[in-house]
Amino acid sequence: MNPVAESIKEQIKKVRTAFEEALAAAFHTEALEEARVRFAGKKGELTSLLRSLGKLSSEERPAVGQALNALRDEMEQRLEARKRQLRDAENERREAEEKIDVTLPSRGRPAGAFHPVYQTLHELVNIMQGLGYSVALGPEKEEEHYNFDCLNMPSWHPARDMQDTFYFPDDGSGNRSLLRTHTSPVQVRSMLKYGAPLRIVCPGKTYRRDNDPTHSPMFHQMEGLMIDKDVSFSVLKGTIAEMTSAFFGRPLKNRFRASYFPFTEPSMELDIECVECSGHNPHCRICKGTGWLEVGGMGMVHPEVVRAGGIDPDVYNGFAFGFGLDRMAMLKYGINDLRLLFDGNVSYFLSGRDA
């Protein structure tokens, strides 16, 4: 064997050993970079060995060249692997140093909170829109004409006793302005505006001269109205079942009690199964042990009201219903005192946060 070749092989061995040592001693990227320059750099030891290939005979060159190339590839791989190893170790160290207390409070504003009554209003509107109902709104300062007269409640009518009314000063026109006592006037206004067939809900504020723990002078209702040909009570029933079940998130038993409203005939009141005890607790503070909660009034629209809406009651009929939104909200969100809803104390609305 050629002594030159021998010497190159010898040197390859040395270089490899030195490389191994350098790699093992490189504990940070700078040391690794030094090793790369020393061995695989342009002026590195391996490069100078490659240069010495020229001194070999053409028979020897391929074998030695191969060995050198293999060494170069191996060095590059191992350098790369070591580099990754070191980077990982460094990142690991860094992450340990950068540890934060994830339990510190968040920065920026925490989310606010909804008002249960508005939440109820929007939930119910969404449910009813899914059933094909549109939203119609009306003025809160209403005319006696729409609030009472069109709804089959002339001024002498004792049904007006059921609704203690806020009036505005009499302007002598014979049609006094008042704060609407229910959302029902929107029925007639909508019939006049859109005609038949019609499917609407009218959510909004209503007012009565009442002020005690269970009555607020301002409260909220959602009226529903469907006018079409040959409308049956069965459809009212189906609609109500759909609405109450969707709102409370489970099928609830409904109980329809015959009742009286001047603007519907026949009329009923709706009781739903107690959302608290489902009738199982004789001492339930929500339903007082009856198992039922009164939540709304409804019925088939009185022909005179259909007529007042400019629609021929011999061709069209329909149903209407009205729900107390404050009551629904109190039931769904477990609120006991109506007055808490209207004083705007944020600590109350945010109090659910810790729960």
Added chain:
Amino acid sequence: MFVSWELLKDFIELDVSPEEAAERLTLSGTEVESITRTAGKLKSVVVAKIEALENHPSDGHLLVAHLDSGGSHSHVCITSAKNVKQGDLVFYARAGSVLPDGMELGMRDFSGVRSDGMMLSAAELGLPDVDSPDGLLVLPPDAPVGTEASALYHIGDTILDVSITPNRGDLLSTLGIARELRGLFPHSTLTLPYWLRPLEQEKAWTEKFGAISLPDEGCLCYRLGLATGAKMGPSPLTARIDLSHLGMRPIVNAVDVTNYIMLTLGQPLHAFDLGTLPAREITVRAAHEGEIMTTLDGRERVLTPRDMLITSGGEAIALAGVMGGQQTGINDDTQTVVVESACFSPVRVGHTSRRLGIGSEAAFRFARTVDPTLSRTALSAALKLMRDWCGAVVDYRPLAAENEFPAPRSVTLTKKKLSTYLSWGNMDEATKIIEGFGIKHTFGGGDERTFLPPTWRPDIAIEEDLIEEVGRFRGYNDAPSRLPGELPHRADAGGPTHLAAFVRQTLIARGYVEVMTYSFLPEDFPSRLRLPGDDLRAHPLMLANPISRDQTAMRTTLVPGLLMSLRATLASGWRGPVRVFEQGRTFLRKAIDSPDHVETDRVAGLVFNGSDPRTPWKGQEEDFYSVKADVAALIEGRGFRPIFVPGQEPFTHTGQTAEIRIAADSGESQRIGWLARLKPALEQELDVSGPVCLFELDLQPLEEAKRPALHPSSPFPASLRDISLLVAADRNQDDVAADIAAAVREAAQAEGTDSHGEILESLRLFDVYAGKGIPEGFRSMAYSLSYRLQDRTLRDEEVEAIHGRVRESLSQRGYSIR
């Protein structure tokens, strides 16, 4: 209204319990709110006879009674009552018995004499109204010794508290409830109490009496009955207990009779002493405009022709159907009683009682319609009770006058409508049900039948009313339930509700709490907000009949509600940040003196750092600019560009108020609200330190959301350049930015680089500084400009050339470039 189960037994044979009857009544429209057993826990209290009565050996205030209560031996019982004597019958509660309120009696020592329980007063029996408050209740001589009290004199009654809907005036009596139960329970039978059987009334009056005239048709009929030789005194014990159970205080027999008849039959009556009538004549007429009458309660009433008066000799003695006058009545010496039984129009009585705010029992009933044919029957029954309770002679022929009664109206039921409404159409069964309620099937068969409602059911007027009778009898709970098929066309998608949902979602996500405050405000809110007289908001609509002064004026802005919310929050001890918003209507007059108004949907917000806003993080404080981001989010979220220009509001910080405008398609901008810090003086009034920032926006302009115009960014790179300017401190940033943009446009044009005027991709302010190194009255503003074209890469020298021109042009506009 209270219903006595014992009295009901006089009117109907019914084989069900009060609970079953109540359930049926409730489901069929007459809600029974409660059922009360009047005897309560009463146990082992019996009738006893006082066999002997002697003075207590040592205590002069007490008596010792020896009682026979039907047992094998007599009982010793102590009393301090002075109204009993030997031989009297009393209720006796011996040791071990229980009173209605649950009190159990025992043996008790009274100065050496042991009393075995006690003898009872009416109050101790739970009936304080039926006897005088002092003394024991002395029973009638035929009281059966040894019998339990709960079995006597209706003491052990069951009282239903029913709520009667306004259309069913006929149910305001025992008779009415009996008729209703007859309809609901087909196997029951109506019966009559003895006092409803006809009375011989043929004698002419012993007292001379002139005519009854009814010039006002609002009086349907008017009858007078005569009772002579009446002795005023207490009514029979059972009657007093009945009245008391039904919520009416027994007074004197002649008056009790009228109340008893009203409660049992539903006919309001009035009894008066013939001697107190100004003249022996009655006229029922319309009041004159402005006529004044003093009613029983001592109040002067100013009348109109819609009110009706009962007059005698030209003098008003009663407001017809509503309330009596002061002069006529019964007194202890009355012997000749005249009983009035009349019927008045529900419309007229309704008007009068509503206008004058008088809610008497009579007015309540007349306004809900009293059967006009009832006055005859009721008068005869009342006279019979006058005979039995007052010992009067009553068989005189009543005097009467009548106007025309409303004609009975037939109503037809068709199978088509019945089956449409109720999804059920058995006409034969329906007929049976309807007839059960006393509504007669008069003609027709098959699918179309005609019915005649009785005189006491004027509420049955249209076909739907008959359907309701069937529906409520059958109950609605077994009817099929379904949803309608196809969807009708949508009248309106509910834009305002969608916008309201967007606003609340946006603000809640941005940290606001949704609140709701009253639409009415204290009447002085405009002055508290310092609104000047020429501001429409200073002239709210005022309620004519507010509940309180604090809820009188309709709000013209949402601001006072939010300030109240802040106050309530702080008062509750909350110390952190307060962020609240409200959506609601405001009510503005169209002009300062106009009664016409506009209702506007608005949103308003309030932000306050709180009394202790400390956090571990820096730079978290709320101020004008943090709230500005929320307002911008609301407006930009609807696709509009918000514009903030300096503005003024009477209640805001003069230096920190912006008017909010949105750009309209026309190029003009539209004012939609304001954003500001509260006036420091008002902050001080609220006793808060630090800024309170507020905004209020009209929602209507945002209702129709604008679709945003989206476009991809250029595929070619941008060139960034910064520029820093010295700007006079009173110059608005918006104007500076506009100057830079204009300078870029001109420069690009001059260089011929940008044909579309789009070269300035963005202009972003990144620093504002005043203070050290900046001359007084100036501030430094630093912007980053991004130059970019859509169709090619900008060369460096092009950018340099343009930017150079921009700097030059800004210098010419008076800015010094730093």
